[in-house]
Amino acid sequence: MPAAPKNNPPLRRLLGPGPSAVNPRVLESLSLPVVGHLDPAFLQIMDQNMAMLREVFQTKNRLALPMSGTGSAGMETCFVNLIEPGDAVLIGVNGFFGTRMVDVAQRCGAQVDTVEAQWGTALDPAQFRAALAKKHYKLVAIVHAETSTGVLQPVEEVSRLVHEHDSLLLVDAVTSLGGAPVRVDEWAIDVCYSCTQKCLSCPPGLSPVTFNERAVELVRKRKTKVQSWYLDLSMIEKYWGSERVYHHTAPISMNYALHEALRVALEEGLEASWQRHREVHGVFVREMRKLELEPAVAESIRAPMINAIRVPENVDDAKVRQRLYDEFNIEIGAGLGPLKGKIWRVGLMGDGARVENVELLAKALRQLI
Amino acid sequence: MPAAPKNNPPLRRLLGPGPSAVNPRVLESLSLPVVGHLDPAFLQIMDQNMAMLREVFQTKNRLALPMSGTGSAGMETCFVNLIEPGDAVLIGVNGFFGTRMVDVAQRCGAQVDTVEAQWGTALDPAQFRAALAKKHYKLVAIVHAETSTGVLQPVEEVSRLVHEHDSLLLVDAVTSLGGAPVRVDEWAIDVCYSCTQKCLSCPPGLSPVTFNERAVELVRKRKTKVQSWYLDLSMIEKYWGSERVYHHTAPISMNYALHEALRVALEEGLEASWQRHREVHGVFVREMRKLELEPAVAESIRAPMINAIRVPENVDDAKVRQRLYDEFNIEIGAGLGPLKGKIWRVGLMGDGARVENVELLAKALRQLI
Numbered sequence: 236m237p238a239a240p241k242n243n244p245p246l247r248r249l250l251g252p253g254p255s256a257v258n259p260r261v262l263e264s265l266s267l268p269v270v271g272h273l274d275p276a277f278l279q280i281m282d283q284n285m286a287m288l289r290e291v292f293q294t295k296n297r298l299a300l301p302m303s304g305t306g307s308a309g310m311e312t313c314f315v316n317l318i319e320p321g322d323a324v325l326i327g328v329n330g331f332f333g334t335r336m337v338d339v340a341q342r343c344g345a346q347v348d349t350v351e352a353q354w355g356t357a358l359d360p361a362q363f364r365a366a367l368a369k370k371h372y373k374l375v376a377i378v379h380a381e382t383s384t385g386v387l388q389p390v391e392e393v394s395r396l397v398h399e400h401d402s403l404l405l406v407d408a409v410t411s412l413g414g415a416p417v418r419v420d421e422w423a424i425d426v427c428y429s430c431t432q433k434c435l436s437c438p439p440g441l442s443p444v445t446f447n448e449r450a451v452e453l454v455r456k457r458k459t460k461v462q463s464w465y466l467d468l469s470m471i472e473k474y475w476g477s478e479r480v481y482h483h484t485a486p487i488s489m490n491y492a493l494h495e496a497l498r499v500a501l502e503e504g505l506e507a508s509w510q511r512h513r514e515v516h517g518v519f520v521r522e523m524r525k526l527e528l529e530p531a532v533a534e535s536i537r538a539p540m541i542n543a544i545r546v547p548e549n550v551d552d553a554k555v556r557q558r559l560y561d562e563f564n565i566e567i568g569a570g571l572g573p574l575k576g577k578i579w580r581v582g583l584m585g586d587g588a589r590v591e592n593v594e595l596l597a598k599a600l601r602q603l604i
Numbered sequence: 605m606p607a608a609p610k611n612n613p614p615l616r617r618l619l620g621p622g623p624s625a626v627n628p629r630v631l632e633s634l635s636l637p638v639v640g641h642l643d644p645a646f647l648q649i650m651d652q653n654m655a656m657l658r659e660v661f662q663t664k665n666r667l668a669l670p671m672s673g674t675g676s677a678g679m680e681t682c683f684v685n686l687i688e689p690g691d692a693v694l695i696g697v698n699g700f701f702g703t704r705m706v707d708v709a710q711r712c713g714a715q716v717d718t719v720e721a722q723w724g725t726a727l728d729p730a731q732f733r734a735a736l737a738k739k740h741y742k743l744v745a746i747v748h749a750e751t752s753t754g755v756l757q758p759v760e761e762v763s764r765l766v767h768e769h770d771s772l773l774l775v776d777a778v779t780s781l782g783g784a785p786v787r788v789d790e791w792a793i794d795v796c797y798s799c800t801q802k803c804l805s806c807p808p809g810l811s812p813v814t815f816n817e818r819a820v821e822l823v824r825k826r827k828t829k830v831q832s833w834y835l836d837l838s839m840i841e842k843y844w845g846s847e848r849v850y851h852h853t854a855p856i857s858m859n860y861a862l863h864e865a866l867r868v869a870l871e872e873g874l875e876a877s878w879q880r881h882r883e884v885h886g887v888f889v890r891e892m893r894k895l896e897l898e899p900a901v902a903e904s905i906r907a908p909m910i911n912a913i914r915v916p917e918n919v920d921d922a923k924v925r926q927r928l929y930d931e932f933n934i935e936i937g938a939g940l941g942p943l944k945g946k947i948w949r950v951g952l953m954g955d956g957a958r959v960e961n962v963e964l965l966a967k968a969l970r971q972l973i
Binding site: 236237238239240241242243244245246247249251253254257262263264265266267268269270271272274275276277280283286287290303304305306307308310311315335338339341342343430432438439440460461462463464465466482483484485486487488489491492494495497498499500501502560566571 | 605606607608609610611612613614615616618620622623626631632633634635636637638639640641643644645646649652655656659672673674675676677679680684704707708710711712799801807808809829830831832833834835850851852853854855856857858860861863864866867868869870871929935
């Protein structure tokens with residue numbers, strides 16, 4: 236067969252649930268010369284990526300590194316390293332990604348119980364209190380910014396309860412990291428994972444994770460091997476640590492991209508980035524209200540970087556999204572699960588969190604609804 | 605903390621076991637604009653990647669796609685989807701990657717038996733015949749080009765035996781794909797995986813896999829869920845197939861790079877690429893002999909793209925490799941396991957398989973040994 240035609244992707248304005256707008260400096264860094272995965276020059280990039288990830292996660296954890304897969308690989312990394320068959324796990328489910336955590340944990344042999352809330356609402360700490368009072372859980376897992384609903388789950392109260400009951404807290408920060416405070420140490424998050432393609436403005440391909448010493452100790456004390464060889468942190472930390480023992484060939488170019496993305500994030504400053512995401516979110520809500528488009532999430536728990544708005548009753552959801560693509564080169568996200576056809580999800584993430592993007596989207600929607 | 609300094613990687617001549625020299629067109633493609641993972645423009649790239657992978661794998665298999673991880677994720681994908689706890693698996697071990705397969709298969713709950721040969725030699729079909737006569741195996745796995753030793757394992761005779769005994773054949777084509785014939789259909793390989801960073805001249809980050817219908821049927825008939833959510837082909841094929849059901853966010857930029865790498869491969873033509881690898885390998889052997897450096901592998905089973913040569917007795921292995929880095933910006937590979945300190949591994953892969961590279965390396969080694 237002949238080769239396919241040359242790839243010529245359109246210039247989309249990425250205002251969906253991710254991937255988000257990639258910073259031009261990050262895109263450029265992807266084309267830097269590839270070196271070997273044990274080249275001293277690459278080992279230095281690895282060390283710097285770890286150091287910068289610690290800053291972004293707001294942690295002093297030694298173990299903070301990007302896994303060689305997308306965000307879901309990060310989710311699996313956490314469960315697969317911490318869970319042994321029969322372990323009890325409590326998972327908060329108020330959206331698509333909480334549901335996914337249940338599936339992933341069960342595949343590790345966990346006995347899973349859930350605390351649930353309606354999609355579009357936050358989980359109630361009182362439910363965790365009740366569940367934790369009844370049974371001991373090795374691990375409690377929650378999603379910080381539920382990408383499927385736009386809810387930002389408060390973490391601190393749940394964390395306090397989890398630690399009162401001597402469990403570990405696992406937090407999914409896939410969508411929040413870099414765009415809202417994720418204070419791993421201050422909030423006593425034991426294990427946290429994220430991705431590159433949301434508020435870090437990097438293409439998808441890596442999943443930053445961090446484990447504190449308590450979590451690392453649990454991994455060390457396992458009686459069984461981690462069921463995934465590819466995601467086994469006991470081996471991976473020997474490559475990222477001073478031993479430099481070869482495990483798998485690290486995705487060199489994607490690590491370059493993450494390096495530049497983290498540089499961009501730290502040059503702006505985390506506080507400044509959080510503030511920018513909040514402000515742009517505020518502008519978004521005001522602009523949408525002018526179009527009589529209402530937020531689908533209560534004000535106090537809205538994730539600033541992933542905005543759910545209700546699709547008006549007389550409007551054809553799919554048709555509007557298609558016309559945004561075709562006529563305006565704008566991508567926004569559809570609803571998932573019970574919210575399918577009911578909400579749009581507008582990502583204002585990382586480099587895409589700009590008033591200009593809100594204005595362009597508002598202008599386009601004015602013509603389409 | 606302040607941001608790390610800007611990444612400024614050196615221009616290395618990558619003549620190690622991989623990553624190999626990245627084609628400049630592929631590097632450039634990494635910086636193309638990122639679109640969403642459900643963007644029609646990206647769905648087209650996915651379809652074209654699948655079609656081009658089929659050609660490179662020399663197969664008509666419907667399921668041929670790049671997994672979102674490096675080559676070892678491809679290895680794990682094959683085992684994790686095919687194996688259920690207690691399944692009997694026979695693995696050929698004559699190097700580092702055969703050993704790794706044993707570990708991966710055992711983590712899936714397989715009962716593993718091995719057929720072994722000394723590192724640097726090929727596996728003997730007679731051993732497979734004997735093992736298969738004694739016990740039924742669901743799956744038999746071998747490594748085509750053993751990156752750790754430079755041995756190219758003949759596949760056809762083993763394949764015939766495996767199918768006479770109604771087992772499935774799994775072949776690791778991580779290092780051979782694109783640089784030597786890998787005839788999935790003609791050789792009746794049921795399952796095959798590879799990577800991007802060897803003879804496809806693309807950065808590391810994806811792992812092409814292909815399953816024939818018989819293997820897909822086994823995945824469909826599983827009694828237990830695949831233990832890895834991230835690598836579960838029953839879900840992943842629904843994203844790569846016509847349903848387009850979201851699973852994980854595909855690594856967009858890496859798929860662009862693979863697209864361009866496959867275009868480069870098909871433009872040259874597979875036969876032409878195989879021929880080029882053979883010829884450059886021939887030049888390499890001649891040039892090394894002028895330096896009294898002998899191949900470590902018998903002529904009939906030498907993998908042309910990964911060349912093992914004996915380190916002379918009076919030469920300091922590590923020092924020579926370090927000086928190649930420091931003074932010539934050339935990377936070659938060290939020996940692993942029992943061959944540590946005894947061989948150098950010279951990758952002449954993909955874009956790096958050029959007479960010019962052999963000459964530069966020979967010139968440098970002349971000064972260093």
